[in-house]
Amino acid sequence: MRRWLGGMRELRRYPSAILGMVVIALLVGLSLYTVISIPYPQALELWRGGDQWRMTPANAEPVWLDRLTGGREPTTITVSSDDADIEEQPFEGGRRLRIPLTFEYDYEGFPSEINLFLRAEGHEQRPFARLLWETPDGREISLGGYRIGREDRVSISQDRTLERRLGGMVPHVGLLAEPETQQAPQVQPGRYTLMLDAVVFDEQADIEANLVLYGRVHGIAGTDHQRRDLSVALMWGTPVALAFGLLAAVGTTVTTLIVAAVGVWYRGWIDAAIQRLTEVNMILPLLPVLVMVGTLYSTSIWLMLGVVVLLGIFSAGIKMYRAMLLPIREAPYIEAAQAYGAGNLRIVMRYLIPRILPVLIPTFVTLIPTFVFLEASLALLGLGDPVLPTWGKVLNDAQAQSALYNGYYYWVLEPAALLMLTGLGFATLGFALDRVFNPRLRSL
């Protein structure tokens, strides 16, 4: 125990160790915060994607990235009919509603998409609405008429005829552009209104309208091609990566150590069998076996963890531990323990293993990032866990959508930066620990 405390005190002399520990503490803090703020089932639900992300833009970069580079790209603007002054004119058998959806537009860039979400519940006959776009300089552009179902989405950006009428500009550009410019379209800043002129064939039932101008920037992490906020995956990737790395490292080192100690203590055929198994295991290539398990059985992260630990038991480390344990086996204190009647198991667990634990710690710490990257590697090959959000899966999505080719650098760089941070944190600490605990390096 005193040796450990001494080691820890010595560790404080290494700035790299302090740095590593700070990074690890930050990562642990982030994981704790994530697990508490976004509970596990909610994270899975969010990452499954779908309709809950319909209000966020696709492939939007983080806000801070744009603002730091001096850009003024739009964030998402949502205008709801709940805040609008609705004009109501009753007539025989129905009402006429005029719903102005008004917003101020004051950004440099154009939105990435415009959608109008309409809800009309409890109507016997479907209401009819005409859409009129009013620009700050008083132009009026008709967006056509629609029969509104119970829940409808009017994709204004996808309207090809409107695009033709706007002179070949995509609607989300053309509707907000300065008229009659020959050069690249410029935003006309000011107050825009989408007038919803609806005829309702009902006395009470209402219409709910939501106009969404999707931005080009979103949140602190941006979004992916499925409109999912990347911060969910980046945050949840942290506890997953740490847990995977830690469990795999503990699983492999501890089992390897116990197996090596058992072999050294019992000798004979047990030792021989362990040695042969290690050699067989050296022939089995780890990554291809994992890929096979992933493609043929299941890509669940816990199955992968199990296979990693299983293949890691008889790893090459056994040879190293064996070499360290062999001289300890002959030490007088073991003989003394035998003399007072300690059992075999007790000697292995209480006398043999604790002696080489300090040497093991650096190896253990440096192993963690290896497994974190292993998980990312598998995910990059498309063998990530099917439901869990991880850093590797974000990278895989980015790779599959040619993020670099399309210029979505943030999509690759964010998970990569977190991976790098984890790797460097554990590695710097591990190297410093190695210098403290490894007796061969001490004198240097």
Place this chain on the structure above:
Amino acid sequence: MNPESPVQPPARHGLMRDLRRLLVYSGKRLLALFLTVLVGVYLTIVVANMGGEVDELRMVQIRSEAAEMVRANPDFQDMPSEERNRLIQRQVELEVERLRLDEPFMLRSIDYLRQAISLDLGRAEQMHSDRGSREVYDIIVERLPATLLLFGTANLLVFFVSVFMALSLSRHYGSLLDRCVIALAPSSAAPGWFYGIFLILLFAFVFPLLPASGMVAAPPPEGTWAYTLSVLRHMLLPLAAMFVSQLFVSIYSWRTFFLIHSSEDYVEMARAKGLPVGLIERRYILRPTLAPIITSFLLMLVGLWSGAIILEQVFNWPGLGSLLFQAIGHRDTPVIIGSVVIFAYLLALTVFLLDILYALLDPRIRIEGGER
């Protein structure tokens, strides 16, 4: 050395005895290694077939392919459906017989093992080489040059650069360069493909200087020189990725290794005698550390064989790693087993070679009938 006879035996007898021991020892080692390869390859066969469950998938595939073939052929269009079904059934039976799926998996797995061990790699089920050959041997040989070129260059470069850097660093222990290398060593926590992504981002997209992926430009340039130049340009980024990810930790560990060995008493003694630095390095540091250096060199050469699945995927490099990945995706067991069995043989051969080399290089490892 020889506990039985206290009297020094004549040299000739000693040589004969050593030779005999060497033979017995080699025989034992060979047998043990062969058994190891056998078990390893068999395990691979079982995993690659999911313990026989891949057969079910294969049956479904065969059935749907046969049905599709018959349906798509205009000659069979106006055949009565009963006859057509019989035709499909016959096709399926033929295919099942060809792949011997009607026999139990255990029996076939033993047979696969026999073929694999005798290096009869057989024919691929789905894949074929670019020239159209179905032989697993041809498929693997076609991919081999790409892997050897890239990984051979990278590994040799890393190995020699790190050993020589480490030697010079251990001489100037504590210098600025030395401390820089130590500080950079943790950067190797990230694998090559990871740096590959950064390098692609930087040199292929932000500054479009080098191609992002592939091995030659498409279409391949005419002329040997232009072709070589194109391959070199494509090689640069993956090479740099591997170099960056392995170099510093490699230098660090060799440096530590040399430092430990250069603080041995006999080296101090040689220094005290005033021997020249070069001589000390060659005769007192390198000579006793030759065994581990050769070990890691040979293991590195064997490691070339498997390539690197992910690096090859990231750079779209047509090597053995991506071949293996494709084979697993196609559930093409002959190709998977073929590449694993060759790897196993190469590894076993290397281990055997090392055993012999150790005995020659290191006088401390005396042959005493085997285990020590």
